[in-house]
Structures are given as C-alpha cells and as structure tokens.
Amino acid sequence: MSAHPQATATGKTGIIQMLGVHKWYGEFHVLRDIQLSVDQGEKIVICGPSGSGKSTMIRCINALEEYQRGQIIVDGVPLTNNLKNIDAVRREVGMVFQQFNLFPHLTVLENLTLAPLWVRKTPRREAEETAMYYLERVKIPDQARKYPGQLSGGQQQRVAIARSLCMRPKIMLFDEPTSALDPEMIKEVLDVMIELADEGMTMLCVTHEMGFARTVANRVIFMDAGQIVEQNEPEEFFNNPQSERTKLFLSQILSH
Amino acid sequence: MTQEHMHAAERPPALSVGPLGWARANLFNTWYNSVITLVILWAVIQAVPPLINWAFIDAVWGGGEPDACRVEGAGACWSFIGEKYRLILFGLYPFAEQWRPLLVMVLFIGLVVATMRRLLWGRSLIAAWGVSTVVMFALMYGGFLGLPFVANSYWGGLPLTVGLSTIGLVVAFPLGIILALGRRSNMPAVRTLCVVYIELIRGVPLITVLFMASVLFPLFLPTGVTIDKLLRAQVGLILFAAAYLAEVVRGGLQAIPKGQFEAADSLGLGYWSKMRLIILPQALRISIPPLVNTFIGFFKDTTLVIIIGLFDLLNAAKTALTDRAWAGFYMEAYLFCAIIYFAFCFTMSRYSQNLERKLRTGHARR
Ligand SMILES: Nc1ncnc2c1ncn2[C@@H]1O[C@H](COP(=O)(O)OP(=O)(O)OP(=O)(O)O)[C@@H](O)[C@H]1O
Ligand SMILES: [Mg+2]
Numbered sequence: 001m002s003a004h005p006q007a008t009a010t011g012k013t014g015i016i017q018m019l020g021v022h023k024w025y026g027e028f029h030v031l032r033d034i035q036l037s038v039d040q041g042e043k044i045v046i047c048g049p050s051g052s053g054k055s056t057m058i059r060c061i062n063a064l065e066e067y068q069r070g071q072i073i074v075d076g077v078p079l080t081n082n083l084k085n086i087d088a089v090r091r092e093v094g095m096v097f098q099q100f101n102l103f104p105h106l107t108v109l110e111n112l113t114l115a116p117l118w119v120r121k122t123p124r125r126e127a128e129e130t131a132m133y134y135l136e137r138v139k140i141p142d143q144a145r146k147y148p149g150q151l152s153g154g155q156q157q158r159v160a161i162a163r164s165l166c167m168r169p170k171i172m173l174f175d176e177p178t179s180a181l182d183p184e185m186i187k188e189v190l191d192v193m194i195e196l197a198d199e200g201m202t203m204l205c206v207t208h209e210m211g212f213a214r215t216v217a218n219r220v221i222f223m224d225a226g227q228i229v230e231q232n233e234p235e236e237f238f239n240n241p242q243s244e245r246t247k248l249f250l251s252q253i254l255s256h
Numbered sequence: 257m258t259q260e261h262m263h264a265a266e267r268p269p270a271l272s273v274g275p276l277g278w279a280r281a282n283l284f285n286t287w288y289n290s291v292i293t294l295v296i297l298w299a300v301i302q303a304v305p306p307l308i309n310w311a312f313i314d315a316v317w318g319g320g321e322p323d324a325c326r327v328e329g330a331g332a333c334w335s336f337i338g339e340k341y342r343l344i345l346f347g348l349y350p351f352a353e354q355w356r357p358l359l360v361m362v363l364f365i366g367l368v369v370a371t372m373r374r375l376l377w378g379r380s381l382i383a384a385w386g387v388s389t390v391v392m393f394a395l396m397y398g399g400f401l402g403l404p405f406v407a408n409s410y411w412g413g414l415p416l417t418v419g420l421s422t423i424g425l426v427v428a429f430p431l432g433i434i435l436a437l438g439r440r441s442n443m444p445a446v447r448t449l450c451v452v453y454i455e456l457i458r459g460v461p462l463i464t465v466l467f468m469a470s471v472l473f474p475l476f477l478p479t480g481v482t483i484d485k486l487l488r489a490q491v492g493l494i495l496f497a498a499a500y501l502a503e504v505v506r507g508g509l510q511a512i513p514k515g516q517f518e519a520a521d522s523l524g525l526g527y528w529s530k531m532r533l534i535i536l537p538q539a540l541r542i543s544i545p546p547l548v549n550t551f552i553g554f555f556k557d558t559t560l561v562i563i564i565g566l567f568d569l570l571n572a573a574k575t576a577l578t579d580r581a582w583a584g585f586y587m588e589a590y591l592f593c594a595i596i597y598f599a600f601c602f603t604m605s606r607y608s609q610n611l612e613r614k615l616r617t618g619h620a621r622r
Contacts, residue, residue, distance in 0.1 A: 101519035
C-alpha cells in the first residue's frame, strides 16, 4: 500500500509536502528544517517529548501557525499568506484538538452543521442528514439536541471528530485527542479513530498511545527540539530505534 | 445482596423551621450579627414612618390650589404633580397635541414588552420595530392628515429621554462591536484608529462631547448647511456611548478561549462568520452584566443634554418648578422623575438577569 518512508520523503506525489520548513517564535527556533511528505491514505503518528514542536508542526499544515522559511503544499495548494489558499486548505483538512473546542453555545447538531452551512453552503436538510450520519458513526446520535457542556469528555471528543468529518475532509489532524480524557473514555475515542483509519482517511496524529501507533500507523515520527529525529514503520520504530534520543524517549514512555 | 424494596422519595431536609427559625439562623446566629440586625432595625424604624407620613398620610392630593400645600404640617404636595405632569412628561410639546407623544410612548412600551418575549424574536419583530419607528417619528412631527407640524425643538420630556437613549444605544451598540473588533485587529492602521478613537472619547466628559457636537461642530460645516440641534446631540451621544460599549465588548472578547477561534479557523470559517456565529454570541452573553450597566448609565446620562438646552424629562421638571405659583416643590418634582427613571432602569436590570438565565446553555456542567 503505502510506499517506504525513504521513498515518500522524497516523493513528489504526497498529499502533504513540507519542504525545509523553519519556524521561529521570536528568537526561539521551534521548527528546524522539517522535511515531510505524506501520501494519500497514510496514517502517521507523531511522538516526542513535551515542547518538541509536535503541535506546532501539525498546526502549520492547516495554517493555524505561520512559518517563516520553506514551503508547505497541501493537496496541491501551496500555503502562503494568500487567504484564498488558506481557506481552500482548511476546507480539506479537519482538526481535532486536545481540549475538544466545541462551541458551547450551540447544540451538538448545530456544532456539526455550522461549517457545512456557512462554508460549503450545503442546504440545511442535507447538512443535518450528514450530521446525523456522522453522529451515528461516532455512536451518539441520541445526543444531537444536547449542548456540549452536558456531555462527558469522551462524548465531546467524538462530537468534535464528527464535526470535522461533516466537512468531508481529505486529511485529518489530531493533536493529542485523548490526553484530556479519563482512562475509561480513551478507548471509545480511539475506536472511532481506528475505524476512520480503516476507511482510508489520511491521518496525522500526535499521540502517546503507542498501542494505537502499532495497530494503525504506517509510519511513526519522532520529534525532538524542533526536528524530525527519526521515522520508521511502527515495528521497526519500536523494536529497533536508531537514535539515542529515540531510545531514551521510548524507554521513558514504555516503562509505565 | 440486593435491597428488598425501593426507597420512597423524600423531601429534602428543611434547613430551618418557619420564620422564627429562619431569623435565628440568619439574623441572630452570632452576637455581632444580632447587633447589626438591631441597628438596622432601629434605623428603619427611625426613617420609614416619617417618610410614609410625608409621602402619603400628610400629603396633599387634591387638585388645583398651591395654597393647600402651604399650610402648616402639610406633607408632599402631589397636587403639584397633578398640575404639572403633562409639562414634565411631554415638555414644550403643544398642549392640545400631547396625545401624540403619549401614543408614541404607549407604542414604544408595547414594543419593548413584545421584545422581552423571546418567542417573538425574529424577522417580524424587527419589521415591527422598523415600521413603528417611522410611525413614531411621523406622529411626533405631524404635518399630514390635518395633524399640525411640530418642530423637534418643541419635543421634550419622556419621549425625548427615551428616544435619545434608545436610538443612541441601537446605533452605538453595533458601532461599539466594530470598534472592539477593530481594536483587536491584526491590521495596524485599523487598530490604531480604533484605539485613538476610544481613548479620545473616553478621556473627555460627556458634557464636553455634547458641547462640541452642538457648538463647535457647526463651525466646521460649510455656510448654509445646518444640522438641527437634536440630531447633533444624538450624534454626540452615539459617539460617546460607542466608545464605552466597545470596551465592554472587548472585555467579553478577551474572555473567549483561543481554542474557539482555532476551532472556527480549522473548519474554514472566514473572519466575519467566525465572529458572528462563534465568538460574538459567546462574548456578548458573558458581557450582559457590564453591558446593561453601561446601558443604564447611558440612559441616565442623557439628562446632560440639558446643557445644550434640550427639554428632556429632568429639564422639563425643572421648567415646571419655574412657575411662580408652584415654586419650591423640588422634592415632589425630582421624586416623580426619579420614579420614572427607576422604573426604566430597574426593568432593564431585571430583564437582563432573566436573559442571562435563559441564555445559560453550554456551561450547565463544569
Ligand atoms: N505562542 C507561542 N509563543 C512562544 N513560544 C511558543 C508558543 N507556542 C509554543 N511555544 C513553544 O514552542 C515549543 C513547541 O511547542 P509545541 O506546543 O509545538 O510542543 P509539543 O511538542 O506539542 O508539546 P506538548 O507535548 O507539551 O504538547 C515549546 O517550547 C513552546 O514553549
Ligand atoms: Mg502539543
């Protein structure tokens, strides 16, 4: 299915291409020469110590963050300061946040139909049907009329995933989607993500759920100090890490 | 092990029994609380009976003669209000035509009551306000169907106060929102413009703004062009209120977590959709208490139009006092005005609390 990491890293066909991307926060060099190419349908797990720039990297892909050097091309559209391009990319890229970020003043159904109605100009009937379809998919159709504040964390995160899917994105970004959840709710969210992966969605996922990485990922990327230190197929990555920093990191997170 | 039978539902345990129990638990629970309670009780006993005597028992209600109020031991002279209420309520509006401003006030209050019903919110209510505004102005001006024309320099009293504040707020509110958004804009020119405007207006007393609007502004107009005094006052009030409302709205905007902006961005919503659908509904809801605070302050601040010679409610009351025959009944005149102001402000305050409760949705948990 997916090409070997070495091949994709230089391939020109990737749906996401990051070419020599650098980013600074003031004086602080947060992303250093990021080279990444992601094929359609590929599932990538990104891990690394806190502050290594994982969130910053995936947030560059939907232009929540700007970058200062290099180039990012998403689905053939170069991400520049051009607002048209940014809007075009955001329509195709969904994002799920650690803190869910549902809109608290809208019902679940309104959360789901908002973007299709106002961005895609979908007729209301159709938008609501799509919303109900995805609520079924994440197994909470009976919560459609509730407000986000009335749901559990796991339910909220599944609504957030459904909200992104309602825009029918080509790519889904996940930034630690289970980190704010109680242990018993993590599985219900991961199950939804695994199902999504099985259907061939292109996914980039920052997570420390190594079980998820083993079962779903085509490639695991390890970041440290703003750089991609190592990337490999999950088996190789976990069983045979190359760099010392990766070994240290893995020993820390797998020890408990 | 399972429980044999269902436990019957019970009432929650009563915290205290009866008014006596309540008083013991709340008013006399500690020695210092008892002292405070007694002091307050004493003050109430000192103040309330004389007030009731003055306002009701010794008061002069009958119509007509000011001399009836001037006898020894007379209380409030309500016959003064009976004599002058039309002057106070409608100012210098021609006496025979005062049914017109009265009708306008009835229409206005009717609309306000309708607007307080959330079920009625919608296009037709907005249309009703639009049509009524035209009707209200037509009634005030006249000059058609045999209604004599009344220039707006004769308008006064309650319709003037209510009109200046309502139109002022309705126009200043969106302006304030735009200014607040502008102050947070990424575009330096827009941001600077908004900051300068807000700080300039806030740094100046309302009297000065009104004075400039009425006296200085016409000096800059080309000769021959005139804008009437009422409109200039209205513009001054709007410019002033907008700056204050902008800061209130900005406070609300700052309270919205960054994640809400990012979620809206990541869904591809443009700036205006994001603000209108996601950010402002939340920001304005949390701003309701300070917004209403500003509304109420503004409603009362309109009394300052007195200094450029408009006959608002308070100025009309002062005018009523200039009648030699009725000179000296300040208390009655100002109390009458105070009750009217209080009725409006208290209604605003209560309604806003009600609205806050109704709009409290998502944060039910947490
Ligand atoms: N707005 C900002 N301004 C300045 N520095 C920032 C900003 N956002 C992030 N940083 C810094 O950039 C670095 C990378 O942040 P980032 O959030 O990408 O890390 P991360 O790998 O996602 O970490 P975590 O696992 O804790 O989420 C951190 O050192 C952080 O302090
Ligand atoms: Mg992060």
